[in-house]
Amino acid sequence: MVRAMQIDGKPWRTIWRNQSGGIGIIDQTRLPHAFETLTLRTLDDAAVAIRTMQVRGAPLIGAAAAYGLALGLTEDATDLGLERAHRRLIETRPTAVNLRWALGRVVDAVCALPPEVRVATAFAEADALAEEDVAINAAIGRFGAELIKEIAGRKPGQVVNILTHCNAGWLATVDWGTATAPIYQAFAAGIPLHVFVDETRPRNQGAFLTAWELGRAGVPHTVIADNAGGHFMQHGMVDLAIVGTDRTTRTGDVCNKIGTYLKALAANDCGVPFYVALPSSTIDWTLTDGRDIPIEERSGAEVTHIAGRTKDGAIATVQLTPDGSKVANPGFDVTPARLVTGLITERGIAPATEQGLLRLFPERARPKG
Numbered sequence: 001m002v003r004a005m006q007i008d009g010k011p012w013r014t015i016w017r018n019q020s021g022g023i024g025i026i027d028q029t030r031l032p033h034a035f036e037t038l039t040l041r042t043l044d045d046a047a048v049a050i051r052t053m054q055v056r057g058a059p060l061i062g063a064a065a066a067y068g069l070a071l072g073l074t075e076d077a078t079d080l081g082l083e084r085a086h087r088r089l090i091e092t093r094p095t096a097v098n099l100r101w102a103l104g105r106v107v108d109a110v111c112a113l114p115p116e117v118r119v120a121t122a123f124a125e126a127d128a129l130a131e132e133d134v135a136i137n138a139a140i141g142r143f144g145a146e147l148i149k150e151i152a153g154r155k156p157g158q159v160v161n162i163l164t165h166c167n168a169g170w171l172a173t174v175d176w177g178t179a180t181a182p183i184y185q186a187f188a189a190g191i192p193l194h195v196f197v198d199e200t201r202p203r204n205q206g207a208f209l210t211a212w213e214l215g216r217a218g219v220p221h222t223v224i225a226d227n228a229g230g231h232f233m234q235h236g237m238v239d240l241a242i243v244g245t246d247r248t249t250r251t252g253d254v255c256n257k258i259g260t261y262l263k264a265l266a267a268n269d270c271g272v273p274f275y276v277a278l279p280s281s282t283i284d285w286t287l288t289d290g291r292d293i294p295i296e297e298r299s300g301a302e303v304t305h306i307a308g309r310t311k312d313g314a315i316a317t318v319q320l321t322p323d324g325s326k327v328a329n330p331g332f333d334v335t336p337a338r339l340v341t342g343l344i345t346e347r348g349i350a351p352a353t354e355q356g357l358l359r360l361f362p363e364r365a366r367p368k369g
């Protein structure tokens with residue numbers, strides 16, 4: 001199988017166990033201008049890495065939290081230690097449901113065990129979860145690549161143009177990405193394609209991360225200002241939009257990075273198919289209304305300031321807004337299911353409806369009566 005994530009020809013994942021017993025990560029706050037790795041050794045290291053977005057993206061937040069809980073148990077494997085580590089990690093970021101899901105998996109795996117075997121079991125569960133993430137994203141890639149191939153079949157010899165928002169790429173997962181997995185697989189199969197990358201203000205995950213990883217993979221792409229997507233759709237320059245999600249309700253409402261909703265509205269108006277790629281760990285089966293999803297409110301400094309590389313190679317932060325202007329910074333928004341053409345999951349593509357999801361995940365049906 002083609003491996004998605006390579007940097008200068010060397011395969012990489014976003015998170016790994018290293019020789020010294022620590023957890024290796026790529027420090028995503030340093031990209032695209034520096035590629036640096038870090039080792040997480042303690043519960044606190046893991047919590048800080050998630051909160052400060054050294055690791056980010058719903059599936060990777062889940063994997064990092066699972067390893068974080070295992071690290072926490074190395075400090076205190078008692079019931080109290082488990083509870084403390086769980087509380088510390090669950091508070092790091094509110095929107096991606098993968099965090100709750102991954103912590104729940106590790107807690108379920110260890111809670112009935114005596115403290116002396118909990119650490120090994122927790123690491124094994126975190127390893128399993130990370131491995132599964134890779135396989136799940138590869139499956140999403142196979143289903144999604146078929147959509148791209150279908151479009152390519154309708155315009156022989158022409159490039160398929162795909163728009164994506166934020167970074168739902170391999171940097172947001174353990175490998176492959178969700179929204180990017182179909183892109184990588186179609187590209188590897190020789191389909192001529194090009195990706196419009198929304199810059200994704202205010203944290204610029206598109207401009208900083210998606211552009212960087214597509215560039216490493218040799219995928220043709222163009223970074224656009226967030227406000228430009230509607231224009232390109234209106235002019236027939238986008239064949240398909242694929243984005244990720246941090247939490248999807250059982251009815252198919254999708255919560256993703258701020259600005260996704262506006263792209264879905266524009267896609268709907270322009271007749272551009274709008275797909276959301278997700279592992280089932282991103283579905284919150286307890287929710288039926290996207291308006292109930294907690295939206296992360298982030299620091300205003302992300303709106304008032306921007307960091308970048310100066311001509312002499314230094315990283316500098318500059319102020320954009322006038323002194324004294326108030327700012328608001330919701331990190332996510334909800335795209336109602338009616339604007340979503342389909343959900344690309346590891347079990348296939350479902351309409352964004354409860355029925356559609358239950359056809360793929362029948363074990364999630366609510367007991368009758």
Ligand SMILES: CSC[C@@H](O)[C@@H](O)C(=O)COP(=O)(O)O
Pocket residue numbers: 056057058059096165166167168169172173177178179205243244245246256257331
């Ligand atoms: C496969 S990742 C899906 C989402 O997590 C992604 O689109 C996103 O919104 C990431 O937000 P971030 O705030 O960078 O963690």
